[in-house]
Amino acid sequence: MRRFGFLVLLVVILTAALSGMAFAKEFLSIATGGTTGTYYPLGGGIADIINRNVPELQVTSETGNASAANLNLIGTNQIEIAFAQNDLAYWAWKGEMMFKEPFQNIRGIGCLYPEHIHFITLKKNPVKDIMDLKGKRVSVGAPGSGVEGDVRAMFDVAGLKYDDMKVDFLDFANTTQRFKDDQLDAGFVVAGFPTSSVMDLATTTPIDLVSFSEDYIKALREKYPFFKKDVIPAGTYSGVDHDTVTPAVVAMLVCREDLSEDLVYTFTKTLWENVRDLDAVHAKAKLITLETALDGLSVPLHPGAAKYYKEKGIAIPEIK
Structure with missing residues (x-):
């Protein structure tokens, strides 16, 4: 009887552990900008799209100091995803202008709208x-x-x-x-x-x-x-x-190079398949389209994002 009770307890513990694994989430943060700008509401809208459609991801939109600060956060591995201007992303990747050293871990997810x-x-x-x-x-x-x-x-x-x-x-x-x-x-x-x-x-x-x-x-x-x-x-x-x-x-989404290919592929695919949900968030969203997702790309694409665009038949530009 004592042995039976031990087995029951073991089954309960294993079931609970497996259940916890099934519902484990991966957490991501998106650095945006000030609350009066465009990055902030769009970041919240993108986080909502991912959270509603990808149960295994929990995405949080964070206020930030916009492009230069966001790129420093990516470059120093302090955040996973960020909004940035394409010009500053290029300078950060190269270590030019206001960036004293190159942040070569910066990768693109996609371009959004003109600024x-x-x-x-x-x-x-x-x-x-x-x-x-x-x-x-x-x-x-x-x-x-x-x-x-x-x-x-x-x-x-x-x-x-x-x-x-x-x-x-x-x-x-x-x-x-x-x-x-x-x-x-x-x-x-x-x-x-x-x-x-x-x-x-x-x-x-x-x-x-x-x-x-x-x-x-x-x-x-x-x-x-x-x-x-x-x-x-x-x-x-x-x-x-x-x-x-x-x-x-061009405003764009960038991420860290060390994020997994599967994660960035899922993020990219989910965003573009639900991008029209952003129309209710900010007027600028109507300019965010898959057809222009690589127009103005200034840093290399993350392999996960590139995988999605290749599936959609979109040519990947070479960034040097």
Whole structure:
């Protein structure tokens, strides 16, 4: 009888252990951006898609400091997946611009939507071209941010230096506040339109957006091919009644190289098979499509993501 009781107890313990194994989850975190930006709500939407459709994964969307900080987290193995601009992902992978060493463990999952250069000025100011910035008060983005990296690249092509103007290193919120206080002549924001900080500014302050010439954009793309030509349509922001021709970069999802092929394949497949669920999360989601998933890719794909795209007949670009 005692032996029978021992066997029953052993069966119970083994059953409980196997049950626990069956329901064990793998935990992933996605680094996004601030709560007022686009990365944050989309990150939450992607986490929800994976959690609802893949029981063995538990994905959490984390607030973050956007591209540069997110890439540092990936590069130092502190987080599994992150949002980042494709230009900064390239610089992080190569160890250029604001990155002092290459993070060669960065891998791509897919590209999402364009993020546009917002070259903002006040309607009363005589700033109509990038060369008009000489001698002006200009916000070039927070130090080491994606915005500042893009501005440095654009100034490089234009032949401008920070010494040519009165430069302030300001984030989105402080840039718009300085405009409201009439302490800036021009400023740069890089984000998918419409972005809330610029919308808020335009409702209280007569602003304008400056277009870039065809020749300038061609020269920019020749030196920095991850930029693309795009347009912010008239009426996107109050008082800006003309189309604005401007460079854009691309928001993308990146991950660590050491994540398993099966895990990243499952993540990628589940995201794209349910991507239209994101339409209810943010207006920018309508631009996220499988057809453009590799447009603007700037780092090598993770093998798990590459496996999915190959199954869908999508050519994998070579990244050098």
